[in-house]
Amino acid sequence: MIGSPDVVALTKDDDFGDSYQDPCLLPEEFSVPLFPHATNANPWTKTSYAKFSKDFILISEFSEQVGPQPLLTIPDDPKVCGTFDLNYFSLRIMSVDYQASFVGHPPGSSYPKLNFVEDSKVVLGDSKEGAFAYVHHLTLYDLEARGFVRPFCMAYISADERKIMQQFQQLSSGFSKASECLKSGNRKAFANELEKKLKDLEYTRSVLHKETEMQKINTGCYSTQVIEKANELANVEKSIYEHRDLLRQITSYPNKKGRDAHINDHDHVQIEPEKPIDSNMLDNTTLTSNHSSNGRDKSSTDTDTSPQKPSSYTPQLIKAKSAKCFDKRLKTLEELCDSAFFHQTLDQLNVIEKMFRGDLCFIYTSQIDRGLSIKQKITSFLFEEERDWEEEGGGSRNLYEANHTTRIAPPLISQISTLSGEPMSLDSYVTCVEIGHNKLEIESLEGPPESSTSDITQETSEDAVDTETKGSFSSDRSIEALGNVSPANPDGFGRRSTNEACTVTSSEEQEVTSYSGAPERDADMSTADVFEADNLVQIDTACCMGQDGFIYEEPLPEPLQPCCDDTVVKQEPLSLLHRDPPLQVDYVFGESSQTVVGTSVGLMLPELNINALSDDMVRMNVEDASDTTSYMSMSTSSDRAASPFTYGIPITVKQKKKAGHSALRFIRQYPFAQQAIYCLLSGRTLVVLGSEEGTVRKLVNALLIFVPNIGKYGETVQPWLSSSFQLTDLQRWKLIGLQRVASPAGSSMLHSLSRYSRYIGILDCDNKTLRCPPYKGTLINQMADHRTQIKRGSTYYLHVQSMLTQLTAKAFLYTFCHHVHLPITADDRGSVTSRRTNFLLQLGYTEEESKIIQFLSELVKHHFLQGPLKGLGQALFSYSYSTSYLYKI
Amino acid sequence: MLRWILGGRGPQGAVEKSAALCIGEEQPKNCFTELQVLKGHFDIVRFLVQIDDFRFASAGDDGMVLVWNVQTGERLVELRGHTQQITAMISYTFIKGGKAHTALLTASSDRTLSLWDPDTGNRVQTVSDLQSSVKCLLVLNSVDLWLSGGNELCVWNRDFQLQCKSVHHRDTGISAMVELPKNCIAAAMDKEIVIFKLSLSDPEMSVFATRHLADHQDTIRTLISINDSLFASGSHNGELILWDALDWTIQAYELILWEEAPGDGQSEIRMGQQKQTEMSIQHLTSDGELVVAAVGSGLYVYNAVMKMVVAYRKIAHDSDVLHTMLLDNGLVMSCSEDGSVRIWELQDLPLAAEPASSGFFGMFGTFGRSGKQAAGAPVKKLLDVPGLRSLELIGDLIGHSGAVQMFLSFGERALVTCSADHLLIVWKDGERESQLRSLALFEKLEEMQGL
Structure with a gap:
């Protein structure tokens, strides 16, 4: 497998560790290598001597016309590669003697035979360039190519050799998934191509047949012309058989391999009739390379499908002359693989790139962190970020987003290209993204209320300082700090905005061309609705009603309406309803590919180690973006104070860190903060009562970090409620922001407050009072000392987190x-009972603190016995009878 | 507190709205520290029937019968079939195939009677097109028959075959029935109690009225059996009559008039003319010796053996008491239209020298100091009644937002309440549940062979 002359393990000519002689002779594993490049400000960056600034993914092809050539890089930013010679490196990685699948006439078989070969995985190093690469070779089928195959490779290029070596397994599994996706698309496209070629050939045969008959009649049996025609006919016949056989081979692939179930979807896809998406694609090729004479054996690109008549394919006459090898234009990777699959693959690669971003030790740390936290499932749900979703199938946010894109964008993009008649390129895609991105930035910047704003600025300045010292990390960090403001990486972030932007564009285009209404209403709902509905799918019904008192029975598509009013989408999404037929088919196709992603995602995740930081960043960006979208859909109220919650979006550490800042302010402002925190920790629902939504939300946000078992999406917190609550609500929510209403409607709410006063603590933010049971102890005092020296929100959050972890351990x-x-x-x-009490006393807890431990313990038991999220309605609601006191400032 | 929430800065506590009693939030004797809300009904839930140790059925105005598991709160079966509200429900245990089998009998306003299998949810038997809707049901386990009481009394066997029925009396049908010895049945019909005799010896089974007891002055609200020799009835105007179960003679007659409380004729207690409903006996319950009567919004405990009042409290709730129960551990529980359930303890009165707790005559207490019984209530001179005890509130259960219709106790395991707010609440002892969960946890740990 490894055929490179320059395999990493063997080449270590300038290992900087060796250049330093340690006088103390520490054991090697403890020795800290000195950084040789003193000029570089960041000693941690490994890329300082490499010619590229950070790790990237390179896709190259060994073109039969021009040899090895780089196709694209991820991230698609020239700055990343810097002065690094991609051509040279492509040559290096493609020069590995890759045993490509043999296609041709194997001995004993009259027809060409397709080999379905495994990909090969190689680690390469180029120590002079300072580049090391994991190289994943694969072949794709192309009817026009020599031997029907075209060798490609995807390479993960890093300056850090150890990263490649030690993350080999993870890289390998990630790239295998991407490759599988690419190949699936390729098989589909290949099958389509074959079908077209077959139609051409059959048409040619019938034409030839007719001509032969004619000539026979005209000139007699044995004229040279007739013989020539007969030979030609025979060749065509043979060609038809060959192509049929190829088609049979390619369509029978899944059965042969017995692969995952999802491939069967492709099988269906392949058998389905021509997809317009292909015709669009092919149309592009037609525009550029519709030569009149194409090779008889190796070319069949000359198709004549026009966008106007996408469903019918007019067969072409195939000329006997074979074209010169270099005349023809080879298909691009995207054409080879069917653009939906291609984009899906790109998304997967983007995810991989993000996953392995950063220093190796960071990746390690987060892997270890993950590994450990998996072991702590029993208690980690209490205060830590819910991580299960990363492992449990289909739940990943990143890939979920990717799903969105692949699901919606391709039809739209194809739409764009159809309408504009321009070949679709990645550029247009990116610009779309950028447009949407920028617009959303503005949105999200307007959003946050005063507290959060200050929070953001602080974080920003902190991180800005970090930025200067962090080298390769810096761009990431600044992105993290600034949220959507980051200008770079449009490909990676703001996926949702992609949808948005594309929607805008396409609908505008739509107006210009003004297609008359098509009957497929529901199919067209897709664009507008898919991300909407999709977004809501994972939302608990309980949460749906949350924002501004949505009602349970609210039909899901309903919230779409307000979306038109205050979003970047200037066109009504409904205008998308008028669409030409292709979209429907497109959409159906998108659907099928979607299922593919779903499954492959599920398979991929457990093996891959997600870099937690970058992961967070991605999520955060995604959140910010989707925050806006969900605002459009969810919030009917004019108040757009950014709440930390957006239903359906997981609460992240990032948000909690921000909440730490508000919490810090809270404990400084309110001397009874300890009692409020005690309420939350002991499982007594805390109602934050106030007339101003912003203030209430801010307080809820601040107290958020103290709520045990907050849930993946913050299900146990209701940031703003304007109607009265029931007992069942107390069972469900542990922290409620409640609107104080002066009207008669408010009295029923006040009634419920007084009626259920034994179950709740009431924090009145207008009068600055708190009514709840007393807390006497030192534990929470340490957690919420209003004279605390901690200045920064994130530090305070970590402080709280460590205290909570202690509690959890107990x-x-x-x-x-x-x-x-x-x-x-x-x-x-x-x-x-007495043993329990004594045990807790021995642990050093007072009576009240014992209640905290007992409550946490009950949660742990419940979680252990019934599993997470299961039977939320059947959740236990325990309480204690103790007198409440009123605390004032 | 209400005022405080409304924004007032005044001292909290003294503004508690005119509660009859307020125990406050400190309730050390109240063991119910965990609750579970069961949703499923769409209308007032009126009936709860225990099926076995862990199952119970609930029924109400939505015509549905739901079977629940009290331990997990899981809804086991939905019994749908009645089109109108359910008017009576009873469990019916019979021997089938060598083992006892419990089914549910329901009667509805749609004039049907149904027998349900709570295991499968099947409607095993049903009778429709009755002449009148059935208001009460009674199972005679000794002869394996059951009775339905509407405008007439019908006797049915297990297979839903009508055995015999009484002659039609009048529009006011039978509102309550109790079984008496010697195949007799006492049925309350408006102001009188009719004793029916069931003759099984004849080839044709027959039922006929043998006696009319017309001693009540007002409509009889409730009729219960106390023990083998006594049964009791309570009427709308506060008459509590104890009857001999064999010869149907009056054993005791109590007219509960709060202003002339037994043994105390003090004029100061007089509160003026009371409304009828304030002394209407809504519910009676008995453990064989003590009889608890829900009189208006008060409670009245009577010793049926000694024929004397044990304890009473005129205002036990803010509104009419709908259901009462005597618990095994000597506690009395009551629920009321005000949406609360209260737990009372029968306590001996303190010595005369000490100021009596205000609990005795609730109306004199000044209530409301949150968490504390008012201490300065006037001392009552009621101690001349020998053996008189007091009903002390030891806890209340708040959760329902509508009238609590009735409750069902599973002993120490749970208490189920049903209410007009369509909800059922299972109240449990949190400490006990916690220990049970711990046991379950260690069991699961053992199964999993460690974490």
Whole structure:
């Protein structure tokens, strides 16, 4: 497999570690290599001696016409590669003796045979260039290519050799998935191409046949012309058989391989009739390369499908003369693979790129972190970010977003290209993204309320300082800090905005060309609706009603309406309803590819190690973007104060860190903060009552970090409620922001407040009072000391987090100590109770603190016995009878 | 507190709205510290029937019967079939195939009677097109028959075959029935109690009225059996009559008039003319010795053996008491239209020298100091009644937002309440549940062989 003369392990000519002689002779594993390039400000960056600034993915092809050539890089930014010679490196990676699949006439078989070969994976190093690469070779089928195959490779190029070597498995599995996707698309496109070629050939045959007959009649049997024609006919016949056989081989691929179920989808796809998306694609080729004479054997690109008549394919006469090899234009990768699949692959590669972004030790740390937190599933749900979704199928945000894109963008893009008649390129795609991106930036900048704004600025300045010292990390960090403001990486971020932007563009185009209405209403709902509905799909019904008192039974598409008013989408999404037929088919196709992503995503995730930081960033960006979208859909109210929650969007560490800042302010402002925190920690619902939405939301935001088991999407928090609540709401929500209404409607709310006063603590932010049971102890004092020296929100968050982790550990200990809970005799309730109490006393907890531990312990038990999120309605609601006091400032 | 929420800065507590009693939030004797809300009904839930140790059925005005698991709160079966509200529901245990089998009998305003299998949810038997809707049901386990009481009394066997029925009396049908010895049945019809005799010896089974007891002055609201020799009835104007179960003679007659409370004729208690409903006996319950009567919004405990009042409290709730229960541990529980359930303890009165707790005559207490019983209530001179005890509020359960119609106790495991707000709430002892969960946790740990 490894055929490179320059395999990494063997080439280490300038290992900087060796250049330094350690006088103390520390064991090698402890030795810290000195950084040789003193000029560079960042000692951690490994890329300083490489010619590129950060890791990237390169896709190259060994073209039969021009040899190895680079096709594209991810990220698609010339700055990334810098002065690095992509051509040279392509040559290097493609020069590996890759055993391509043999296609041709194997001995003993009269027809060409397709080999379905495994990809090969190689690690290459070029120590002079300072580049190391994981190289993934694959072949794609192309009817026009020599031997029907075209060798490609995808390479992950890094300056850090160890990163490549040690992350080999992860890289390999990631790239395999991407390659699989590419190949699936390729098989589909190949099959389509074959079908077309077959039609051409059959048409040619019938024409030739007719001509032969004519000539026979005219000139007699044995004229040279007739013989020539007969030979030609025979050749065509043979060609038809060959192509049929090829078609059979390619369509039978999944059965042969017995691969994952999702490939069967492609199988269906292949058998389906011509897809307009292909015709669009091919149309592009037609525009550029519709030569009259094409090779008889190796070319069939000359198709005559026009966008106006996409469904019917007019067969072409195939000329006997074979074209010169260099005359023809080879298909691009995108044409080879069917653009939907191609973009899907690009998305996957983008995810991979993000995943391995940053220093190796960082990737390591996050891998270890993940590995450890998987082991802590029993308690991690309490205060830590919910990570299950990363592992559990289809849930990943990144890929979920990718799904959106692949699902919606391709039809739209094809739409654009159809309408404008221009070949679609990645550029147009990117510009779309950028447009949408910028617009959304503005949106999201307008959004946050005063507190968050200050938060942002602080974070920004902190990170700006970091930026200067962080080298390769810097761009990431600044992105993180600035949210959407980052100008770079349009490909990676703001996927949702892609949809948006494309929507805009296409609908505008739509207006120009003004297609008359097509009957497929529901298919067309897709664009507008898909991300809407999709967005809502994962939302708990409980959450749906959340924002501004949406009602349970609210039909899902409903919230779409307000979307038109205050979004970047200037065109009504409904205008998309008028669309030409192709879209429907497109959409259907998108659907099928979507399912593919879903499954492949599920498979991919467990093996891949997601870089937590970059992951967060991606998510955050995605959130910010989607935040806006969901605002459009969810919020009917004019108040757009950014809440930390957007339903359906997971709460992230990032948000919690921001919340840390508000929390810090809260504990400084309110002397009774401890009591409020005690309420939350002991499982007593805290109602934040106020007449001003902004203030209430801010307080809810601040207290958010203290809510145990907040849920993936913050299900247990209701940031703003303007109607009265029921007992069941108290069961569900542990932190409620409640609007104080002066009207009679408010009285029922106040009634419920007084009625259920034994179950709740009430924080009145207008009068600055708190009514809740007393807390006497030191534990929360440490957590919420209003004279704290901590200045920064994120620091405070970490401080709180460490305290909460201690609590969690104690709760775990308490829950899983046999001798505390198991009765000695059959009826031994009393002694168990006293043992429990004593155990907690021995741990050093006061009576009130014991309640916290007990509550956490109950949550742990519940989680352990019933699993997460299951039976939220059947959640236990326990409380205690204790007198409340009123605290004032 | 209400005023405080409304924005007032005044001291909290004294503004508690005219509650009859306020125990406050500190309730150390109240063991119900965990609750579970069961949703499923669409209208007032009126009936709860226990099926076995862990299952119960609920029924109400939406015509649905739901079977629940009290431990998990899971809804097991939905019994749908009645088109109108359910007027009576009873469990019916019979021996089938060698083992006891419990089914549910329901009667509805749509004039049907149905027998349901709570295991499968099947409607096993049904009778429709009755002449009148059935208001009460009674199962005679000894003879394996059951009775339905509407405008007439019908006797049915297990297979839903009508055995016999009484002659039609009048428009006011039978509102309550109890079984008496010697195959007799007492049925309350408006102001009188009719004793029916069921003759099984004849070739044709027959039922006929043998006696009319017309001693009540007003409509009889409730009729219960106390023990083998006594049964009791309570009427709308506050008459509580204890009857001999064998010869149907009056054993005791109590007219509960709060202003002339037994043993106390003090004029200061007089509060003027009371409305009828304030002394209407809505519900009676008995453990064989003590009888608890829900009188208006008050409670009245009577010892049926000693024929004397044990304890009473005129205002136990803010509104009419709908259901009462005597718990095994000597506690009395009551629920009311005000949406609360209260738990009372029968306590011996303190010595005369000490100021009596205000609990005795609630109306004199000044209520509302949150968390505390008012201490300065006037001392009552009621201690001359020997053996008189007081009903002390030891806890209340707040959760329903509508009238609590009735409750069902599963002993120490749980208490189920049903209410006009369409909800059922299962109240549990949090400490016990927590221990049970711990046990379950260690069981699962064992199954999993460690974490």
